[in-house]
Amino acid sequence: MSHHDLMLVIKRRRERDHLTQMDMAKVIGVSRRHYVRCESGKAELKLSQFVDAMKFLNITYLDLALDLLNLKPVMACDVAAAARTLSAAARKSLVEFMMKNHHDRKKVN
Known part of the structure; x- marks a missing residue:
């Protein structure tokens, strides 16, 4: 690259x-x-x-x-579809991570 x-x-x-x-x-x-x-x-x-x-x-x-890589941008529906393949514990961790990230980004802006 x-x-x-x-x-x-x-x-x-x-x-x-x-x-x-x-x-x-x-x-x-x-x-x-x-x-x-x-x-x-x-x-x-x-x-x-x-x-x-x-x-x-x-x-x-x-x-x-x-x-x-000439791939389409990841959309919310892609994340949701991929999340369905995760275990319940992994989905919970993913949501917690996303919410923390959102909260941290709000603090910066």
Whole structure:
């Protein structure tokens, strides 16, 4: 997996959301010219800029990984279907984890 592969995922998500390269450049604090060079593989973003791009596009590391594998994003119904295969104790642990994660995210925001 290269930086360019990661940028292709960002580009596809940007286009899906009907955002311009200028929109992205402003959010992550680079010039449009530099951002265009990053999307074309001629330059690279700093990790912090890449993370800012992901936040702006509202994508997670899991979304990024699934996109790199050309898989559809995981939906709530996918999680529910997978959870049905778990034992009762595992389902309980999963729900507890998800609720704790939700609570922790609310504290950060």
